Structures are given as structure tokens and as C-alpha cells.
Amino acid sequence: MQTKTFNVYNEENKAVQDAYAMLTANIHLSGPESHYKSLALTSCKPSVGKTSIAISLAITMAGSGWKVLLVDGDMRKPVGGKRLGDNTLLGLSDYLAGQADLLDVLCNTNINNLTYLYGGENRQNPIGLLCSTRFEELNAWAREQYDFVIYDTPALSSVVDASLIAARVDATLLVVEIGQTSMDSLKPAKEQLEKVNANIMGVVLNKVKKNAYKKYFGAFDYFFDGSKFVNRSSRDRKKKSSS
Incomplete structure (x- = not known):
């Protein structure tokens, strides 16, 4: 374990905390009996708040008493552009390349039960690393050691890395920013994940305004409506039967 301790900002807004608590509960309840253990968070395009959501979700899970590993899955982005980063640290790319x-x-954080795995040295083409047996070994080991493993991945529109990670974890959450993510980008993102047989758990909306989100769910069977995951076809049948 590296000696560096990351200070992770903990959101103090109660409404936001409640939203993440509800999301955490539904992730725990929506999987099989033993729940989904490894999760990938991705987005259609960069800068929609995906990393902030990954961090807050990890903090909320850790605060609930679960052991959580947060993995920076973006090995291409320079350290200066990361929310959590330190160019003195070894990280994911170094391990996958067999250099550590x-x-x-692994790094401790200021949050109890939360461990962080930094992305490591910047790699221009980490595809081979993500397809390696060392990545499979990492995922298997982390599933045994932690209750939840959260991979913060690059945007789907940028590189193939997110799809490679999504194909190897239990479930994937797609982060959408209201007003910034169009249907033209959402549907191809879904198709890209389906091509690698990723298990799309649902969509997480960021910067939500009430009644502004309904158009985003036409392409998905399940969505998170703020309190629970809803099966769209079941919901529609209930509406028809009651009308």
C-alpha cells in the first residue's frame, strides 16, 4: 500500500447525499442475491460530471460500511486533468504493464473503507493492458477483497477503453447530463455497450431539473427515476391497465 493518503471531498449537501444514498441502495438491491460487485461508470462524452458521481457514489457506499475500491480507469488523461491525481504515484497502468x-x-483515502487506485503513468494506447490477464486478475482479486469495485472510465465517444472495461465488470451505469447529452449520442452509446455484451444497469442523470428527463429513456428498458430502477415496459403496462 502506498503511503500517500488521498483527501477526497465529501459532499455536505443533504439533498445530494440522499440522492446518492438512494442510488447506492438500488444498486445493492437490483443485482443478484450477492449484488453487483464491480461497476463501470461511463458517459457518452466527456465533462458531464461522471468522475464526481463515481467519487460520491464510492464515498456513500463506504459510509454505509462497505469496503470500496475506486479505480481511475482513464490511463490516457494527463494527471493535471484529473480530479484525483499525483504524478509521483504508481497506478493502474503501471500494474497492468507489469511494472508494479x-x-x-493501492492508496488509502481520508474516507473510512475507501481505497483508491490511481490511473498511473499516462499511456497513449492502453488497449492491450485492458485486454491482459493482469486486468482479469485485478478484477477477480478486487471482487474478493472489496464489497464494491467502481471503475471511473473514459467517455464512450473518446476511446474504446470504457467498452473494454464494461465488458469485464458486473454492470455499467451511463452518466447523462441534462441539456448536454443528446439522443443522437445516447443511442450509439447504448449500442456500443451492447456490442461488447455489457450489462447496462441504467442511466444516472446529472444536473437534473424536474420533468426535464423523460426524453432520455426511450432507448432503455430500465432507468433510475430518483427513487428506484423502473422497468419501462412494466410501467407502461400499468399505465394502460389503469386508464
Whole structure:
């Protein structure tokens, strides 16, 4: 374990905390009996708040008493552009390249139960690393050691990395920013994930304004409506039967 301790900002807004608590509960309840353990968060395009959501979700899960590993899955982005980063640290890319042992790339945080795995040295083409047996070994080991493993991945429109990670985890959440993510980008993103047989758990909306989100869910069977995951076809049948 590296000696650096990351100070992770903990959101103090109660309404926001409640939203993440509800999301955490539904993730826990929506999977199989043992719940989904490894999750990928991705988006159609960059800068929609995906990393902030990944961090807040990890903090909320850790605060509920679960052991959580937060993994920076973007090995292409320079350290200066990251929310959590330090160019003195070893990270994911270093481990996958065989330049560091797994326990040597993990970092403590100021949040109890939360461990962080930094992306590591910037790699221009990490596809081979993500397809390696070392990534499979990391995912298997983390599933045994932690209750939840959260991968913060690049945007789907940028590189193929997110799809490669999504194909290897239990479930994927697609982060959408209201007013910034169009249907023209949402549907191809869904198709891209389906091509690698990713398990799309649902959509997480960021910067939501009431009644502004309904158009985003036409392409999905399930969506998170702020309190629970809803099966769209079941919901529509109930509406028809009651009318």
C-alpha cells in the first residue's frame, strides 16, 4: 500500500447525499442475491460530471460500511486533468504493464473503507493492458477483497477503453447530463455497450431539473427515476391497465 493518503471531498449537501444514498441502495438491491460487485461508470462524452458521481457514489457506499475500491480507469488523461491525481504515484497502468505489484499501487483515502487506485503513468494506447490477464486478475482479486469495485472510465465517444472495461465488470451505469447529452449520442452509446455484451444497469442523470428527463429513456428498458430502477415496459403496462 502506498503511503500517500488521498483527501477526497465529501459532499455536505443533504439533498445530494440522499440522492446518492438512494442510488447506492438500488444498486445493492437490483443485482443478484450477492449484488453487483464491480461497476463501470461511463458517459457518452466527456465533462458531464461522471468522475464526481463515481467519487460520491464510492464515498456513500463506504459510509454505509462497505469496503470500496475506486479505480481511475482513464490511463490516457494527463494527471493535471484529473480530479484525483499525483504524478509521483504508481497506478493502474503501471500494474497492468507489469511494472508494479498490485498491493504497491493501492492508496488509502481520508474516507473510512475507501481505497483508491490511481490511473498511473499516462499511456497513449492502453488497449492491450485492458485486454491482459493482469486486468482479469485485478478484477477477480478486487471482487474478493472489496464489497464494491467502481471503475471511473473514459467517455464512450473518446476511446474504446470504457467498452473494454464494461465488458469485464458486473454492470455499467451511463452518466447523462441534462441539456448536454443528446439522443443522437445516447443511442450509439447504448449500442456500443451492447456490442461488447455489457450489462447496462441504467442511466444516472446529472444536473437534473424536474420533468426535464423523460426524453432520455426511450432507448432503455430500465432507468433510475430518483427513487428506484423502473422497468419501462412494466410501467407502461400499468399505465394502460389503469386508464
